[in-house]
Amino acid sequence: MKILVCISNVPDTTSKINFTEGDTKFDTNGVQFVINPNDEFGLTRAMWFKEKQGATIHVATVGGPEVEPTIRKALAIGADEAVRINAEPTDGLFVAQQLSEVIKTGAYDLIIAGRESIDYNGGMVPGMMSAILNFNFINTCIGLEIEGNTATAIREIDGGKEKISTTLPLIIGGQKGLVEESDLRIPNMRGIMTARQKKLNVLEPVEANHGTEDIKFEKPAAKGAVKLVEADNISQLIDLLHNEAKVI
Amino acid sequence: MSVLVYTESDNGKFKKNAFEAASYAHKLAEQLGTSVTAITINAPDSEVIGNYGVSKILKVTNDKLSIFNAKAFATAISQAVENEGASTIVVSSSTDTKYMASILAGALKAGYCTNVVAPPLSTNPLVVKRTAFSNKGFAHTQFKTDINIIGVSSNAYGIFENKVSPKVENFEPDLNDSDFSVQSVNIDKVVGKATIADADIVVSGGRGLKGPENWGMIEELADVLGAATACSKPVSDMGWRSHSEHVGQTGKPVASNLYIAIGISGAIQHLAGVNASKVKVVINTDPEAPFFKAADYGVVGDAFEVVPILIEKLKEFKAQNA
Numbered sequence: 305m306k307i308l309v310c311i312s313n314v315p316d317t318t319s320k321i322n323f324t325e326g327d328t329k330f331d332t333n334g335v336q337f338v339i340n341p342n343d344e345f346g347l348t349r350a351m352w353f354k355e356k357q358g359a360t361i362h363v364a365t366v367g368g369p370e371v372e373p374t375i376r377k378a379l380a381i382g383a384d385e386a387v388r389i390n391a392e393p394t395d396g397l398f399v400a401q402q403l404s405e406v407i408k409t410g411a412y413d414l415i416i417a418g419r420e421s422i423d424y425n426g427g428m429v430p431g432m433m434s435a436i437l438n439f440n441f442i443n444t445c446i447g448l449e450i451e452g453n454t455a456t457a458i459r460e461i462d463g464g465k466e467k468i469s470t471t472l473p474l475i476i477g478g479q480k481g482l483v484e485e486s487d488l489r490i491p492n493m494r495g496i497m498t499a500r501q502k503k504l505n506v507l508e509p510v511e512a513n514h515g516t517e518d519i520k521f522e523k524p525a526a527k528g529a530v531k532l533v534e535a536d537n538i539s540q541l542i543d544l545l546h547n548e549a550k551v552i
Numbered sequence: 553m554s555v556l557v558y559t560e561s562d563n564g565k566f567k568k569n570a571f572e573a574a575s576y577a578h579k580l581a582e583q584l585g586t587s588v589t590a591i592t593i594n595a596p597d598s599e600v601i602g603n604y605g606v607s608k609i610l611k612v613t614n615d616k617l618s619i620f621n622a623k624a625f626a627t628a629i630s631q632a633v634e635n636e637g638a639s640t641i642v643v644s645s646s647t648d649t650k651y652m653a654s655i656l657a658g659a660l661k662a663g664y665c666t667n668v669v670a671p672p673l674s675t676n677p678l679v680v681k682r683t684a685f686s687n688k689g690f691a692h693t694q695f696k697t698d699i700n701i702i703g704v705s706s707n708a709y710g711i712f713e714n715k716v717s718p719k720v721e722n723f724e725p726d727l728n729d730s731d732f733s734v735q736s737v738n739i740d741k742v743v744g745k746a747t748i749a750d751a752d753i754v755v756s757g758g759r760g761l762k763g764p765e766n767w768g769m770i771e772e773l774a775d776v777l778g779a780a781t782a783c784s785k786p787v788s789d790m791g792w793r794s795h796s797e798h799v800g801q802t803g804k805p806v807a808s809n810l811y812i813a814i815g816i817s818g819a820i821q822h823l824a825g826v827n828a829s830k831v832k833v834v835i836n837t838d839p840e841a842p843f844f845k846a847a848d849y850g851v852v853g854d855a856f857e858v859v860p861i862l863i864e865k866l867k868e869f870k871a872q873n874a
Contacts, residue, residue: 396664422686434623441734480798521692535858546873
């Protein structure tokens with residue numbers, strides 16, 4: 305089985321978010337970048353398929369040379385080979401078309417992406433790829449087993465879970481649940497050393513149109529101070545929620 | 553030119569997000585000087601959607617679509633788009649609809665903007681405001697395509713009545729086997745209980761509750777309020793509560809009217825997931841807990857003392873206001 309894990313290079317979950325160039329760009333100054341958490345759950349599940357079922361894992365990302373440390377981390381965790389499409393990942397439709405090209409030429413059986421990236425939160429790339437490629441697609445996937453050509457998956461739905469059956473080739477929009485937080489791997493020294501020798505192919509983007517463009521950013525308005533209620537005066541809290549906030 | 557809205561239903565009844573999406577579509581159509589067509593799938597009372605400014609309904613009644621199937625629904629809706637010559641499609645942000653709309657966008661090569669929280673900032677070009685960076689910022693996003701899809705955030709724009717007597721047309725999508733190549737085996741869904749996605753109120757517990765055996769009061773509080781229960785990441789990681797209750801950046805997003813956080817310190821990742829809630833109440837023993845900076849109302853106190861009193865007082869309040 306040949307697996308492609310699609311990776312997004314995103315600000316660490318604890319990052320402070322600021323904007324620059326007249327609020328038109330995300331300010332990367334002092335920001336630590338990581339593998340998008342939803343993608344890392346997928347990569348870790350792919351490692352399970354590699355170790356238990358002899359799969360090969362490639363990773364792909366769309367981005368400039370600055371994303372290479374994040375790709376190297378994926379290689380250090382255990383991916384065999386990487387592709388970087390040398391373009392700015394401006395919007396979902398553009399990224400989906402670029403990755404679809406990699407999938408077409410690479411003849412992958414299983415493509416694992418994250419449900420959404422934690423930076424732009426679009427949540428659309430895996431679904432768009434499935435339509436472009438006419439591949440099966442399961443989103444918000446929290447469990448995945450592959451037997452030959454058949455996939456059995458669990459999908460999170462509002463208020464519960466759905467068990468799903470389908471066939472390869474398959475695209476997954478993954479999230480926590482594919483593996484647990486405690487299954488995530490920190491690359492060891494040997495992994496980091498071998499990652500340096502692994503192939504990282506840089507491809508130029510194909511001709512593709514853009515779906516959207518972010519023309520401006522803003523930060524949420526500053527919040528007023530919290531109103532504190534004394535622990536021995538809980539009736540006041542109910543009064544505030546009813547008469548002031550009008551939420552109960 | 554018309555605006556097409558997909559109005560989601562569940563077991564034949566419209567979901568709240570269908571009325572939100574229709575209200576948004578009506579506002580957009582007004583700005584564009586056009587009308588709104590809704591597509592409904594297996595919703596018998598489809599005329600109800602006319603209360604929200606929809607002037608035409610494409611009514612799909614099809615047994616094959618009785619269980620949600622993202623690909624088949626996307627195929628049906630894309631045929632409706634073609635049928636209407638629609639250039640803008642409005643959808644909700646439910647888990648099912650986000651799944652479906654990403655396929656629809658790929659099939660139509662449409663620009664798709666999710667998490668939209670306000671009416672369009674301009675219509676020519678079409679620019680919308682959406683949340684980004686896990687609720688730590690907003691983006692003004694301009695569409696670059698001929699067909700555009702707007703995904704409206706839950707509980708953000710609101711529901712507005714505009715009574716219209718809609719024209720109802722039966723619509724029969726042309727579906728084939730390949731639309732059903734991803735098959736539902738079974739659905740395990742809580743019934744009769746508020747879900748995190750739909751609830752107006754969410755009651756959430758954190759590590760401060762010390763153990764899963766102490767969740768009785770969280771459930772009781774949720775019960776009194778008709779709220780959904782949720783928990784912080786450490787709580788689900790330790791297995792005190794199911795993962796499906798985990799809210800935060802890597803868990804479920806919350807956009808309720810009221811979010812009550814009990815024994816949750818308010819790590820930045822947690823706040824990112826719940827910040828879209830309109831009113832936040834925090835109950836925590838530690839006055840330095842970061843959540844107090846993000847909350848509207850706070851009680852510095854021991855949850856084991858405060859919550860039982862809160863339950864009792866709420867019961868009295870509910871009895872008086874029933």
